[in-house]
Amino acid sequence: MSYKDGMLVVGTDEGGIMIFDERMDPQKASAYIKGHLRPVSDVKFHPTDSNIFLSVSHDSAIKIWDIRSPVPRVNIGDLNTFHMACEWNGADEFIVGGTENAVAVYSFHSKEARPLPKI
Numbered sequence: 001m002s003y004k005d006g007m008l009v010v011g012t013d014e015g016g017i018m019i020f021d022e023r024m025d026p027q028k029a030s031a032y033i034k035g036h037l038r039p040v041s042d043v044k045f046h047p048t049d050s051n052i053f054l055s056v057s058h059d060s061a062i063k064i065w066d067i068r069s070p071v072p073r074v075n076i077g078d079l080n081t082f083h084m085a086c087e088w089n090g091a092d093e094f095i096v097g098g099t100e101n102a103v104a105v106y107s108f109h110s111k112e113a114r115p116l117p118k119i
Contacts, residue, residue, distance in 0.1 A: 002053060004045035007067065009053050011040025017055060019067055033070050036061055042085045044094075054094055056083030062096055064108065074108070 036057035
């Protein structure tokens, strides 16, 4: 789960993402997105834009969302690993870790994300 500026996003075992807005009813999700096919293992708000968050799942997908839309801005899939954790690295990069010791760093600009070269 991730909290920022009165908003909370929570991934579910069913592949969903619940969004809570404490300005509304803080005990009831203000939105539910069926975002993944398998359990959502981690979600993280963008460090500078409180409308953007990242989600990773056991369905091998990495998605970047705008809380104002049920459609992902970026959808990276078919990576053949269960993603277990994600974290923003500044405003323009994010890191994803998964099974089989898989760690990848991606660059994020506007509507695209791409893996950075391995060092």
